Amino acid sequence: MKLTAIFQKVxxxxxxxxxxxxxxxxxxxxxxxxxxxxxxxxxxxMEANRILAEESLQGMDVIRESLTVSN
Incomplete structure (x- = not known):
């Protein structure tokens, strides 16, 4: 996975x-x-998003798996 970083001089x-x-x-x-x-x-x-997702899905029957994104 590639992300785009933007930098601005201030x-x-x-x-x-x-x-x-x-x-x-x-x-x-x-x-x-x-x-x-x-x-x-x-x-x-990313860590905060994982925690929020875990909390919102607590007690639910879900499938959790790794996902790799390529270009």
Whole structure:
């Protein structure tokens, strides 16, 4: 799976976000710091989404399986 990171120079440094993953956004003083922060933001958003899904499906009869997306 490939995601698209967008970085924008601002007076304080950089802001960054992922086009395909709402909520995955960050900022940093340098481009490298912003890249690192964005990777962490992606992990946190995905973890939070998993927890929310587990909570909303609790007690339901569901099928859970791994999914790989390729281009």
């Amino acid at each position: 007076p304080e440094g950089y802001i960054g976000f992922v086009e395909e993953l709402p909520g995955a956004n960050t900022q940093g003083k340098t481009l490298e710091e912003t890249r690192e922060n964005l990777l962490e933001a992606i992990e946190l958003v």
